[in-house]
Amino acid sequence: MKVGILGLGLIGASISLKLKEVNDDISVYGFDKNDQSVDFSLSKQIIDKKLDLGALLDFDYLFLAIPVESIKSELSSILDKISEKTLVIDFGSTKYQICNSVSNHIKRGNFLAAHPIAGTEFSGPAAAKKDLFDNKVMILCETENTNPSLLSSAIKMFKSLGMNIKTMDAIDHDRHIAYVSHLSHISSFMLGKTVMDKEDDEQTIYDMAGSGFESTVRLAKSSPEMWSSIFIENKKNIIESLDEYILNINNFKKLIESSNQENLNTEMKKINGIKEILKGIN
Amino acid sequence: MKVGILGLGLIGASISLKLKEVNDDISVYGFDKNDQSVDFSLSKQIIDKKLDLGALLDFDYLFLAIPVESIKSELSSILDKISEKTLVIDFGSTKYQICNSVSNHIKRGNFLAAHPIAGTEFSGPAAAKKDLFDNKVMILCETENTNPSLLSSAIKMFKSLGMNIKTMDAIDHDRHIAYVSHLSHISSFMLGKTVMDKEDDEQTIYDMAGSGFESTVRLAKSSPEMWSSIFIENKKNIIESLDEYILNINNFKKLIESSNQENLNTEMKKINGIKEILKGIN
Numbered sequence: 423m424k425v426g427i428l429g430l431g432l433i434g435a436s437i438s439l440k441l442k443e444v445n446d447d448i449s450v451y452g453f454d455k456n457d458q459s460v461d462f463s464l465s466k467q468i469i470d471k472k473l474d475l476g477a478l479l480d481f482d483y484l485f486l487a488i489p490v491e492s493i494k495s496e497l498s499s500i501l502d503k504i505s506e507k508t509l510v511i512d513f514g515s516t517k518y519q520i521c522n523s524v525s526n527h528i529k530r531g532n533f534l535a536a537h538p539i540a541g542t543e544f545s546g547p548a549a550a551k552k553d554l555f556d557n558k559v560m561i562l563c564e565t566e567n568t569n570p571s572l573l574s575s576a577i578k579m580f581k582s583l584g585m586n587i588k589t590m591d592a593i594d595h596d597r598h599i600a601y602v603s604h605l606s607h608i609s610s611f612m613l614g615k616t617v618m619d620k621e622d623d624e625q626t627i628y629d630m631a632g633s634g635f636e637s638t639v640r641l642a643k644s645s646p647e648m649w650s651s652i653f654i655e656n657k658k659n660i661i662e663s664l665d666e667y668i669l670n671i672n673n674f675k676k677l678i679e680s681s682n683q684e685n686l687n688t689e690m691k692k693i694n695g696i697k698e699i700l701k702g703i704n
Numbered sequence: 705m706k707v708g709i710l711g712l713g714l715i716g717a718s719i720s721l722k723l724k725e726v727n728d729d730i731s732v733y734g735f736d737k738n739d740q741s742v743d744f745s746l747s748k749q750i751i752d753k754k755l756d757l758g759a760l761l762d763f764d765y766l767f768l769a770i771p772v773e774s775i776k777s778e779l780s781s782i783l784d785k786i787s788e789k790t791l792v793i794d795f796g797s798t799k800y801q802i803c804n805s806v807s808n809h810i811k812r813g814n815f816l817a818a819h820p821i822a823g824t825e826f827s828g829p830a831a832a833k834k835d836l837f838d839n840k841v842m843i844l845c846e847t848e849n850t851n852p853s854l855l856s857s858a859i860k861m862f863k864s865l866g867m868n869i870k871t872m873d874a875i876d877h878d879r880h881i882a883y884v885s886h887l888s889h890i891s892s893f894m895l896g897k898t899v900m901d902k903e904d905d906e907q908t909i910y911d912m913a914g915s916g917f918e919s920t921v922r923l924a925k926s927s928p929e930m931w932s933s934i935f936i937e938n939k940k941n942i943i944e945s946l947d948e949y950i951l952n953i954n955n956f957k958k959l960i961e962s963s964n965q966e967n968l969n970t971e972m973k974k975i976n977g978i979k980e981i982l983k984g985i986n
Binding site: 540598599601602603609612621627634639641642647649653657660663666671683686689691693694696697 | 841880887891892900915932950963
């Protein structure tokens with residue numbers, strides 16, 4: 423198997439490690455705009471060779487593990503350069519605009535829109551973990567537009583990495599993910615900002631922050647470049663989710679202002695239901 | 705040592721376990737308005753005997769590990785009933801109003817206002833862990849109003865449990881904790897609500913929620929009764945923190961709306977600084 427990976431960040435480097443673990447006969451070619459990430463990945467045998475962007479023929483899979491705006495701008499010209507047997511798979515966190523950018527491309531069948539629900543707050547190839555995808559969900563969108571035999575190979579390959587496959591409409595994907603993932607990141611970044619703006623003295627944060635603050639603010643460590651790109655691509659859904667979030671906070675604030683303990687309790691008891699839902703994760 | 709604990713929740717039961725571990729000669733008397741919590745604590749030897757609220761003489765320490773509103777309403781009458789050698793210590797998450805409620809009490813010296821920066825999202829004696837306080841901070845407020853010899857014994861006792869002591873003005877404590885702890889809880893509860901209101905289908909949350917959502921929404925599993933009481937007691941500071949949080953979200957939303965990637969990156973890079981601050985925790 424010959425695999426090319428564009429983007430040697432957490433996702434690109436982790437999938438390479440796992441592919442190399444489960445396949446004996448595999449060569450992974452990797453590229454990153456950051457030369458240090460390429461050198462690091464070569465030295466740690468995360469990849470076997472540097473990928474030449476001018477020579478994209480004869481790959482089985484080409485993974486795009488780069489920011490969503492770069493996927494959108496590069497995907498069409500990448501499809502121009504590949505051979506019939508290659509399947510290009512993107513791992514962007516939004517799907518509609520990416521699918522749309524190649525909907526009329528003559529090689530649309532050679533593209534699969536995918537979103538691995540996996541990640542940590544860390545970035546770069548040094549953060550790679552070969553078990554990152556174990557038992558995680560891989561969401562595939564608009565699979566009806568992918569060549570069926572290439573699709574079926576890809577599904578088999580993802581399952582061999584230990585992933586569970588779900589399919590979803592691209593528009594639905596982007597709307598749901600705005601709530602379930604993108605909103606979490608913004609709420610966490612803004613929590614970090616609000617606390618840091620207020621607390622000049624880092625020692626006070628040290629002393630008073632328990633594990634509650636730590637877990638809630640964890641996502642505020644995430645990569646700005648990756649997330650600014652996602653926020654802009656999924657702007658419409660994210661703004662809708664932020665408006666609802668702000669509305670909910672304002673309503674909750676009113677309950678606090680009026681010392682309405684009964685309604686605060688009722689509200690929080692309902693939200694405690696998230697316990698049962700979260701049991702399904704992991 | 706003879707210890708009484710009012711409130712056999714996570715905090716009360718955990719401190720009992722730890723006190724019994726580090727002291728050979730100790731009897732712990734526990735009370736909870738929930739009889740099942742008393743029975744459970746007796747059966748698991750978390751406490752030795754049920755505490756009789758009419759017999760509060762001769763204790764070395766009486767810990768109040770009950771909701772802040774109950775501390776405020778009970779503290780004065782508890783001080784009425786104790787002997788000179790007893791130190792009453794409350795573990796409420798707000799401190800100013802509690803201190804204020806007994807500022808003129810003749811036995812004010814027998815009271816110490818404390819806040820252990822420790823906890824999990826779980827509640828009740830079954831969630832107790834004897835290592836809950838290991839290397840955690842115990843914040844003490846208005847220590848100048850506690851009898852010096854009782855204070856010095858209490859500090860020695862908390863250190864024997866593995867805790868680090870910090871002192872702080874009660875008003876400062878409440879203002880800082882609104883940002884560093886209370887705001888985290890509200891942002892997490894509201895994230896849970898926004899996602900649950902939107903997603904009728906729990907399967908979608910299962911499939912799309914990665915570890916990011918899980919950690920950000922973790923605090924939404926917390927006890928409604930405990931937190932509604934805290935939110936109302938610390939209303940003024942919490943509303944201030946919520947207003948700043950909402951303002952920050954609205955400004956961030958404008959950057960997304962105008963696709964201002966440069967400013968989004970600059971903003972998030974600054975917030976990434978929380979990484980260094982969080983290294984100090986644990």
